[in-house]
Amino acid sequence: MTESTSDLAELEARLQITFHDRRLLERALTHHSCCPETAIRDSYDTLEFLGDAIISAHVVEYIYRNFPEASEGEMTSLKSEVVSRRVLSRIGRQLGLFDFVRVDTASLRTFNERSRDSLCTDVLEALVGAIHIDQGPEVAREFVARWIFPVVNEVHRQLFNSNPKGRLQNILLHRSGCLPRYRVLEEGGSRSDRTFTVGVFEHDLLLGVGTASSIKEAGRLAALDALRSLQPEGSPEISS
Amino acid sequence: MTESTSDLAELEARLQITFHDRRLLERALTHHSCCPETAIRDSYDTLEFLGDAIISAHVVEYIYRNFPEASEGEMTSLKSEVVSRRVLSRIGRQLGLFDFVRVDTASLRTFNERSRDSLCTDVLEALVGAIHIDQGPEVAREFVARWIFPVVNEVHRQLFNSNPKGRLQNILLHRSGCLPRYRVLEEGGSRSDRTFTVGVFEHDLLLGVGTASSIKEAGRLAALDALRSLQPEGSPEISS
Numbered sequence: 001m002t003e004s005t006s007d008l009a010e011l012e013a014r015l016q017i018t019f020h021d022r023r024l025l026e027r028a029l030t031h032h033s034c035c036p037e038t039a040i041r042d043s044y045d046t047l048e049f050l051g052d053a054i055i056s057a058h059v060v061e062y063i064y065r066n067f068p069e070a071s072e073g074e075m076t077s078l079k080s081e082v083v084s085r086r087v088l089s090r091i092g093r094q095l096g097l098f099d100f101v102r103v104d105t106a107s108l109r110t111f112n113e114r115s116r117d118s119l120c121t122d123v124l125e126a127l128v129g130a131i132h133i134d135q136g137p138e139v140a141r142e143f144v145a146r147w148i149f150p151v152v153n154e155v156h157r158q159l160f161n162s163n164p165k166g167r168l169q170n171i172l173l174h175r176s177g178c179l180p181r182y183r184v185l186e187e188g189g190s191r192s193d194r195t196f197t198v199g200v201f202e203h204d205l206l207l208g209v210g211t212a213s214s215i216k217e218a219g220r221l222a223a224l225d226a227l228r229s230l231q232p233e234g235s236p237e238i239s240s
Numbered sequence: 241m242t243e244s245t246s247d248l249a250e251l252e253a254r255l256q257i258t259f260h261d262r263r264l265l266e267r268a269l270t271h272h273s274c275c276p277e278t279a280i281r282d283s284y285d286t287l288e289f290l291g292d293a294i295i296s297a298h299v300v301e302y303i304y305r306n307f308p309e310a311s312e313g314e315m316t317s318l319k320s321e322v323v324s325r326r327v328l329s330r331i332g333r334q335l336g337l338f339d340f341v342r343v344d345t346a347s348l349r350t351f352n353e354r355s356r357d358s359l360c361t362d363v364l365e366a367l368v369g370a371i372h373i374d375q376g377p378e379v380a381r382e383f384v385a386r387w388i389f390p391v392v393n394e395v396h397r398q399l400f401n402s403n404p405k406g407r408l409q410n411i412l413l414h415r416s417g418c419l420p421r422y423r424v425l426e427e428g429g430s431r432s433d434r435t436f437t438v439g440v441f442e443h444d445l446l447l448g449v450g451t452a453s454s455i456k457e458a459g460r461l462a463a464l465d466a467l468r469s470l471q472p473e474g475s476p477e478i479s480s
Contacts, residue, residue: 036433036453039311045312046304053293053299054297056293060290060294061293064289071285072286079293108429108430108433109429132301133304190348193272193273193276193349213272213276213279
């Protein structure tokens with residue numbers, strides 16, 4: 001119990017937050033495998049649900065304010081990438097959250113690096129939920145600003161500042177010696193409300209799709225989609 | 241121009257909000273069909289993206305605070321229903337938003353009741369985004385509280401207070417004379433981390449699925465899922 005208390009103090013120091021109600025902090029760290037009978041009250045599941053929505057709202061507002069030239073489609077891609085397990089688990093690992101997670105690994109069917117990443121993501125989200133409830137919305141926003149906003153800029157650079165079609169071409173030439181092929185898969189709308197869905201292929205293999213109001217932009221989004229799917233899970237950055 | 245200005249004043253009266261920057265209000269009402277060349281700056285698309293995330297965060301927080309006995313799965317079902325087009329378009333129609341929408345219907349491929357619902361949903365979301373930016377987070381929260389929170393309680397009553405399996409049975413007996421059949425489709429996890437996916441069938445037709453840590457709860461969620469899919473689009477309430 002003493003050890004557990006000092007653990008919590010150490011985590012609070014890392015988070016730069018002192019909880020009014022430490023039970024909320026404990027709950028944010030507790031996987032339901034530790035409390036199968038009382039999971040609704042004692043596990044992080046519902047705090048994670050709350051934190052996920054709060055992180056999304058802050059990230060979306062940050063994107064809206066800082067990337068006014070982006071289309072709704074680009075904002076959606078950027079947000080999806082930022083709140084993905086790949087990115088959030090990296091932040092959770094930077095915070096060293098795994099050391100504080102309470103999980104009964106013996107009762108889990110499998111436990112591997114992927115599970116570690118999932119736990120770090122879940123607990124990061126649950127912590128934001130707990131901070132929001134315990135400390136109020138402003139402190140939660142500051143926490144998200146400190147830990148997650150810097151990544152938005154980084155992901156934006158990776159996704160948009162460099163040329164995704166060029167990057168995809170380099171990767172494909174390197175791995176199979178062939179050029180990516182772009183094809184319009186679907187065309188919808190009329191005059192001023194037209195949409196195009198473009199697919200990008202390596203030989204006959206569909207690597208990614210994108211939909212936008214111009215073929216050019218749909219192709220760019222398809223290349224981004226392909227880059228995301230070529231990116232191995234758990235690797236920290238999109239290869240440049 | 242005079243008419244347009246008085247329109248905006250009338251809408252502000254309905255919303256009980258006076259915008260500092262009326263251009264933001266105008267933008268929240270403008271479908272990209274009216275400004276195909278300058279949609280990123282002049283249409284509601286990115287405000288809608290912002291408002292959607294803000295509504296979700298407030299609704300999720302409201303659910304978290306007011307339904308502490310709900311599981312994460314129940315919270316997710318409740319939130320999904322509240323922020324669905326069916327529910328949000330009803331609120332948008334109550335606010336009479338369609339009269340204020342700027343859309344070039346002639347340029348749209350199809351324009352029907354569904355499009356009206358979509359526009360009302362989009363504009364309601366965009367308005368929340370615009371209020372958040374123009375008036376600050378507290379006013380946006382109050383707006384969501386006034387217009388959307390009451391629906392959370394109503395949807396919760398419809399979804400959970402009555403017995404979804406019983407309601408589904410009544411509907412199926414009435415329409416085909418047969419009883420719903422529940423079947424475990426998948427079983428995963430181990431000991432304390434078990435999950436069950438249950439499907440509910442009308443003869444051989446899969447009507448809905450649900451996943452939870454007990455077969456009973458998974459069956460309840462499957463019945464809810466079936467009730468949702470049996471509910472015709474645009475009908476204002478789940479039949480009781």
